[in-house]
Amino acid sequence: MRVASSTALKRLPTRFSIWAITALNLAWIGAQTGRAADEPAPPTAIQFTLDRPLDASNAPFVLASSHGLFRAEGLAVGTKIASGPADAIARVASGSSDLALVDINVLVRFRDKADAAPVKAVFMLFNKAPYAIIARRSRGIRALSDIEGKTLGVADGDFSIWFWPALAHQNGIKLASVKLAKFSPAVREPMLSAGQVDAVNGFSYLAGVNLRDRGVPADDLTVLRYADYGCEAYGFALIVNPAFAAGKPEAVKGFLRAVIGGTRLAIKDPARAVDDVLTLMEGGSRDLELARLRAVISDNILTDEVKRSGIGGIDPARFARSVDQLAEDVKFRAKPTSADIFDGTFLPESSGRLIH
Template identity: 65%
Template sequence: MRAIQTKFARCLLASLIGLACGLAYLGTVEALAADQNRQPIAIQFSFDRPVNAGVAPIILAMTDGLFGSEGLAVATNVVAGSPEAISRVASGDSEFALVDLNALIRFRDQHPSSVKAVFILFNKAPYAIVARKSRGIHALSDIEGKTLGVAEGDLSLLLWPALAHHNGIKLTSVKQRQMSPAVREPMLSAGQVDAVTGFSYLSAVNLRDRGVPADDLAVLRFADYGCEAYGFAVIVNPAFAARRPEAVRGFLRALTAGTSLAIREPAHAVDEVLDHMDDGSRDLELERLHTVINDNILTSEVKRNGIGAVDPERLERSIDQVGEDVKFSRRPSASDIFDDSFLPPRGDRLIN
């Protein structure tokens, strides 16, 4: 009788173990099926201007499957400038956008909004005065008494008063000539103005492409003359960030990887960018990307602190520089402008 009871107990135990294993297997199969059927999170991303090699990290994150590996399906649109891109994110029409951080500083002063930047792509703003040495301009101090071409909506012009004040230049001594962005480089090339404001990786590279000798161009980068401004940054809709924090983290992981890849493989990056441009020269865009990497992305601060972050003290100083022209009604703080809580760990953002 005892032997029968023992055998029964063993059979019962074996049955229970088999049932448990079966349930575990079914649970695993169901989990895998659910994971496979899970739809990627749809993301709408706004560029504030037409695509060029300067946005190669974002393009690579799309084309090389970096966003996809984070469970994100990213679609893009192009709008007319940073203020419009910021408005789209503030309203929820786009989840993310790439905008000039200094435009965000001005927007936050003028509009009740909690939109913040979560990733800095350009550690140094690309603002510059591009001049002809043959017109007697070799340094910033030479701009006095000259004619400066300025395009409507040019963001670099908004920090020009602070730059001039910092370097002892009398604003009244520099004649400004208003023009459309389309004729900025042609007018400098034709000698109708002595210098123009713009982005170094756009105006300077475009002028060389127009046949202006490189040794006749003086590229006077604002960052070399005391401007503390950061450049292009990724902003996020605050409601989306609160609802989908892991999606924001995944987006920034993919963008960090895309930035690192663009630095390592610029030729591959440009090939992908050209597929997203209506008309582009490979040589021109490759030169543009090299300029952006060297001057704006891979700075000494980035080499120390990693891709995507800010130095809060520097950001505070840059806000003050913006305020020299804006005259804030309520000065925003660094924490009003930038949120580092979604960034990957520093070790994952360092460039080896």
């Protein structure tokens, strides 16, 4: 088998060279002429985008690649990193990426624009959003009600704060009693560990886990998950370019089947899954990433709803309630329905989506 040229490899991001090299080699093979009549068709190339740097939460996609699940579906998947969810959605909308993983609530806001491309989600990976308040017990915060009179740090661009007004309202917390301190994402954990704020808003599997690596004693941290206090929001979803979905529906279905398989593998053996992820990361900590993946599986992926109904879908009534909660902070031109944002026609039957 011919490999990609060294010039081409130099242009590839280091951490994703394994996926990208595979895509290049398979694309080269498929481009050759003179194949025997009984040879299989060349794989379908898919450009996939993550909206943030790789970590263990992306294990389902890494395992789908490393275990040959994409290849078994006739797919050659290349992966790139966007600068954030807005960039990832823009890439899918323009067609420069076929699929991307983004928070569905960012997609909801994107679609509310008058000129928004009709991008939809086709698979829900995080049945519960990872939004959380991470606080110091030593600052007197053990439950959400203790946040009154405290200072809550919020990183610039942290969209999970959109649900804070609804969360406060549901739990009888006076918004005016909580001081919001805004700062760069780079200093969120350091400011909490240094005691410059009483709590920070963010993702439970990111800030909630990263702080363990900053010298904050585990028994001094409390993670107050929005989902535990009435937030109905869904989290990360796979979105697809409309033209790609219309032109290559079987490729989209195959991608989802591979991701479901990768998710099952990650749940079955998180330690091995993290080892695969670490081969694509630069300087990742195995202990930290294993804690991250276990948190994501228990809190966001393998929920009671998923155990009952299978992974990947959404409940229209719950989605409507989540939009109502979002609307306490976001002003919509028109509140979307689940059918406006989510297309479940690419999902396998529920029996093929069960995960235990």
